[in-house]
Amino acid sequence: MTAVESGTGTQREIGAARRRKEDQRLITGRTRWTDNIQLPGMLHLAMVRSPFAHAMIRSIDTDAAKAAPNVVAVLTGREVADEQGVIANAWPITTEQKTPAHPPMAVDRVTFAGEIVAVVVARSAAEARDAAELVDVDYTEMPAALDLREAAEDKVLAHPDLGTNKIAFWQLDSAAQGSGGSVDDAIAEARANGIVIEREYRQQRLIPAFLEPRSTVVDPTGEQYTIWSATQIPHIARFLLAATTGTPESKIRYIAPDVGGGFGGKLQTTPEEWLTFLAAKRLGKPVKYTETRSESLVSGHHGRDQWQKLTLAATKEGKVTGLKVDLLADMGSYVGIVGGGVPVLGAWMFNAIYKFDAYQFNCTPVLTNKTWVDAYRGAGRPEATYAIERLMDELAVELGKDPIEVREMNWIKHEEFPFTTVAGMTYDSGNYEAATARAKELFGYDELRAEQKRRRDEGDPVQLGIGVSTFTEMCGLAPSRVLGQLNYGAGGWESASIRMLATGKVEVITGASAHGQGHETAWSQIVADRLGVPFEDIEVLHGDTQISHRGMDTYGSRSLVVGAEAVVRAADKVLDKAKPIAAHMLEASEDDLEFGDGRFSVRGTDKGVTVQEVAMAAWHAHDLPEGVEPSLDSDATFDPDTFSFPHGTHLCAAEVDTETGQVKLRKYVAVDDIGVIVNPLIVAGQVHGGLVQGIAQALWEEAVYDDAGTLVTGSFVDYTLPTAADVISFDIDHTESPSTTNTLGTKGVGEAGTIASTPAVVNAVVDAIRHLGVSDITMPCTPQRVWRAIREGSRGGGTPDAAQPHFGADQPNQDPTAGGAQ
Amino acid sequence: MIPASFDYTAPTTIDEALAALADAGDEAKIIAGGQSLLPVLRMRLNAPSTVIDLGRIDGLRGIREEGDALVIGAMTTHDDVMHDALVHEHALLLIKATSTVADPQVRHRGTLGGSLAHADPAGDLGAVALALDASFVIMGRDGSRTVAADDFFVGLFETAVGEGEILTEIRIPKHTGWGAHYEKFVRVVHQWSIVAVAATVHHEGGTIHEARIGLTNMGATPLRARATEDALHGVFATDEDVRAAVANIAEGTDPPSDLNGDAEYRRDLAVVLARRAVLHACGV
């Protein structure tokens, strides 16, 4: 658990609020976004996309487009059917899963509004777009499966050839796997002698909405295809491009340069990447495709989208005895790279921090004729956390107790770790009591409860609500052995290399591919401590398969927990290789050497050499001990044994204007236990950003489709991201129970804020108006929903599925060529 | 996204602009600040053959006094309006509403005239023009005409500005000393108004002498709430009295139903926002 031994005498880097290395280029505009790349003779793509959710393609007339100025080629699905490859699902959740074939470009049939039906290649992006308008596609519309619950009844099929919309059924049952009792027995007992809470919750469809639109450049000149792409997963993409197009993996160099956010949205291999590759390969010229925001919102994968049916059993005293979960998960029209694995990741998290004996998780992923759905920040775990944290509040109401008290009755006590849950996971460490106590203190819990009561008594039109979320999550995806058991198509290890340069500089190569997380800074801090070299002398290289040739990329809060552990091990190997050389240089026995502050010294003397001096000696290799290779460079690959389990207590105070339904945040406290913190500045940033994404699910964001299957929220006019003026400053703090699963004691923080905040906010909103007869509000808790809930004691109803046009009468607020908006 | 090709001309006088408009016919589009037009062009929702830029006509910018009125050039930016001392003194409501339009960058480019001529029912300034009894000076090749605010907004994105004409000035009768408030309701701040109420009130000693109220996004055009204005006459500026006076403000309106709320909700919202706008305008 002690991170490093080298700290004596000098300031340790781990734990220091280092300002980020990567900032210097980002704040001065010296950035390398994919869209910045211009190559000689480069061609540009424009996509022609389907306006229909489900239709047969009768014919495509490309003559006019081909004749347009500076058009080089127009490709259709039929022409490239045999060479375009496929978009893969890496995690079939059962061996019988029904997975629709996913061609990058539709061949005979389009399955969602926005699917690509033709590609125009021209000498400029403007000319490509001009010509794309001239492509004439003749469609025959087909009935579309749109509503998730209706689709689960198979009345209309998203893919008629599959015979069903339900791709699989996946179950975790505590009795069957031996991790607990029978959930049906627990529920029956509670019905007779205890409390049963039954609820249905909706996880609305969300859009990751990373700020950098996706872009891909493919250069087919030279010996390898060089591909730059705004992706989270250059290594996985390289593997899948090779595997699905027959191109030798060794002929593909995949580069993720500066990448502007991902949040899971760039954890995908996309039709656009595959088609850019295809065009470049066919034409022998560099080709670029950069999507518009409208295209991004309609064709980049969406997130969440579940119906959750929940049955919680408890004793009369409030001790939870069982939980049954039935999920329908909307996959959209294709099963993405993680696909049905996203809801399944929730299987181990519905039981959260609580001890109970019986649990069953049932999940049915369902196809519909809408944009595909895949990982979005938290992926499966926010959905689970939302459900259980909402239920715990409902249980508290049933009991007439404070929601924190009810949680405390049920949670795992700090002295009970390691603890194996009813889902079969072993939590290594945690202290829910400490995090909750600290959160209550920061929040002023009792004072706010008193104010709430006062406002209620006075009938204040603005009511105050307090929401609690005591969450945990599993991070550090993932032990390869576990992934194998789950039928996932790859491992979960991570790789690192360290190169000791002759001039004393150090290059750290990581397989984790950052897109805003600050790996360059955090990895430098870790290596600086480990090797005792200055922070400034360390260069972190990543995101290019020719430099970091092994990697599993960045998602699932895995980089620090898995990737940095690989870095630590590579650094230790460097020291192992340096030691005999140092001993030789010092004319001492290896046994007499000690290492600290970057220096090997002979115990009890002032003789020593720095690791940089050893690197120089290894480089010129003039005088090395017999049989020692002239290099300190080292590689390590780390495969975790288990997951890590960060947790925390979040408290939210929200004000609800009962006249308008408007919700305003008043105060938000987050106390997270993420184990050892490498850089508190970066951690704070991850928490803040995560909070706002989770709060946005609670209050603002929803991808809405109309009856025709058109995405109504197809631009930032209608997909309402919050601005600075919509949120508040947060109070955050940490408790620290070091993880026992890795050397550094870290647990992962990328998703914590998002996972915890959604239920905290909705619990606060419901708490504010529960006395008015409201026990639930469908997310997002829009003013209209809150207003209606207050008047009708309902959940607030649906969202009207039309956007008000702002750019002209009857015109949508988005690019009609992005698909839909007919 | 890149607009379709068009020709571009930037006249330096109104006469040149009118001539260019006549030459180009109905395929022409006028660009003022361009903050609504350029997204339309980028998304190819409209593909004019010619874009006529009024940005180089100095005479269309500026704010001056003419007797009992303020005269604001159509090409005066929102930012200039917001920071103008005359407007502050004589048409406070316009300041209040303009400072809620879009965001600072858009306010640096967007213009009062462009915004009014675009006539988005969710745009903020139409209701203000109605409440302040503004009139609109419209130039054509045959000279100029003046249209009252009540006659300016014809329909959804449609105004009295005809083909071949240009809106050149907005004349606002001085409302010196009137209290004002623009109560705008949005879910996130970068949205257009879901509903908003513009109120300017002449009040003294806690009594409302006169009130002028405009409604944003309660129909295809901005609306003037005359019956409510009458009901507010002589009313004490108290929560209770104002509440009663504005209770029927949504009567006869036909608000849209969309992602942000249905018509029923908007009607209810209008009543709440009207009360708040009037009380704020009275300094309560």
Next chain:
Amino acid sequence: MTRISVNVDGTAYSDDVEPRMLLVHYLRERLGKVGTVVGCDTSNCGACTVHLDGKSVKSCNVLAVQADGRSVTTIEGLASNGQLHPVQQAFTECHGLQCGFCTPGMIMQSIDLLNDNPQPSEEAIRHGLEGNLCRCTGYHNIVRAVQEAAGQLQPSSDGGSAS
């Protein structure tokens, strides 16, 4: 094609452009000023914010021809003689950026808001940035960065100012 003359970051340029070319594309594709980026097509996100004659505008919502005879400052023109602009410095000091894609626009708009109001309240800062979307930071540290640039934050060690 229309001939335009524009001063960008202190250098005079003269080019023939199609009237339909957006200022942001002119900056990126013709001048190589790729520090300024495009994040949306409805002018909501503000990532493309630059200063036109000293005032912030969204360069995706201005035609290049409209910039004729004017002067443009981009994120690349802020630092002088290797010295970062105080707002740039404050953004790194307060960790006001993560992926960095919104950052050029955020910094340019923050400078504009401080030009307008050198001592803004937190609320004024938040409203001054309402035309700029960030998906990474939750805005917390962006607000701190502006406060830092305005001299409103107490100096502290180890990130206290940004937590």
